Amino acid sequence: MQFTNEREFTYARSYHGPIRAVIFDWAGTTMDFGCMAPAVVFQKVYEKAGVPISMEEARFPMGAHKRVHIGLISEIPSVRRRWVEAHGAEPTDKDVGKMFDDFVPMQEACLSDYSTLIPGTLEVVAECRKRGYKIGSTSGYLPGMLAINQRDGEAQGYSPDATFGAGDVPRGRPFGHMVLRNILELDVSPVQSVVKVDDTLTGIEEGLNAGGWGVGLAISGNEVGLTLEEWNALPDEVKQKHRDRIYPTMYQRGAHYVVDSIADLIPVFDDIEARLKRGEKP
Numbered sequence: 001m002q003f004t005n006e007r008e009f010t011y012a013r014s015y016h017g018p019i020r021a022v023i024f025d026w027a028g029t030t031m032d033f034g035c036m037a038p039a040v041v042f043q044k045v046y047e048k049a050g051v052p053i054s055m056e057e058a059r060f061p062m063g064a065h066k067r068v069h070i071g072l073i074s075e076i077p078s079v080r081r082r083w084v085e086a087h088g089a090e091p092t093d094k095d096v097g098k099m100f101d102d103f104v105p106m107q108e109a110c111l112s113d114y115s116t117l118i119p120g121t122l123e124v125v126a127e128c129r130k131r132g133y134k135i136g137s138t139s140g141y142l143p144g145m146l147a148i149n150q151r152d153g154e155a156q157g158y159s160p161d162a163t164f165g166a167g168d169v170p171r172g173r174p175f176g177h178m179v180l181r182n183i184l185e186l187d188v189s190p191v192q193s194v195v196k197v198d199d200t201l202t203g204i205e206e207g208l209n210a211g212g213w214g215v216g217l218a219i220s221g222n223e224v225g226l227t228l229e230e231w232n233a234l235p236d237e238v239k240q241k242h243r244d245r246i247y248p249t250m251y252q253r254g255a256h257y258v259v260d261s262i263a264d265l266i267p268v269f270d271d272i273e274a275r276l277k278r279g280e281k282p
């Protein structure tokens with residue numbers, strides 16, 4: 001029998017090409033194992049404002065623009081309650097602005113203390129380049145801070161082809177704008193050929209919102225929040241408890257893949273390439 005009415009069918013196009021670009025986050029992904037630098041300074045600015053916060057409270061909104069992050073900490077109910085106890089009023093946008101003004105120079109002053117590359121970064125980036133992937137990057141840091149990271153990265157042999165921070169776009173994460181700016185700058189297409197790698201939930205969403213693949217790094221960044229030495233010293237069962245908590249959280253946020261750190265990415269890229277060849281989309 002012959003089909004005579006072509007309007008009974010639609011035809012779908014799919015991308016079968018290779019990965020064209022990988023976009024890495026900075027702190028907790030390529031440098032600063034444990035994403036220590038911002039967490040420490042968020043604690044300092046809240047302490048200066050008379051409302052000391054825990055490390056967990058400091059880390060909760062990680063990945064956002066730093067001013068937004070300070071505001072989000074002030075919305076955590078436990079912090080809000082202690083703020084009212086200390087100041088007799090709820091924290092205002094002016095309070096947040098004042099803390100942000102304190103934050104910027106304090107962060108810039110200590111950033112280089114936390115800029116050691118995460119093990120595996122140079123090897124994985126070299127393999128990406130061998131495969132022809134372009135290397136982009138995004139960060140919740142502002143331009144002055146990002147310039148320090150870029151300088152320290154370059155000194156250790158890591159220089160991505162493009163870098164955009166929260167100060168370069170109208171909206172930071174979880175919006176996909178920083179990834180999209182990388183895509184333009186790197187001149188790659190289509191979005192299905194782009195992989196975003198990040199240690200935060202909002203940074204995974206950033207990649208998904210841009211239309212690409214999202215990979216979560218469970219151990220090297222904000223979700224564990226320990227330095228490499230502290231992590232290495234943990235007993236295996238404690239390490240596994242962290243994985244059991246973080247892996248499902250990142251998958252539930254939409255990550256296509258979750259691995260411990262940047263060092264584990266090559267098999268992920270292989271798998272994405274195989275899926276693209278089969279016509280799968282992110």
Ligand SMILES: [Mg+2]
Nearest residue numbers: 025027028199
């Ligand atoms: Mg990060």
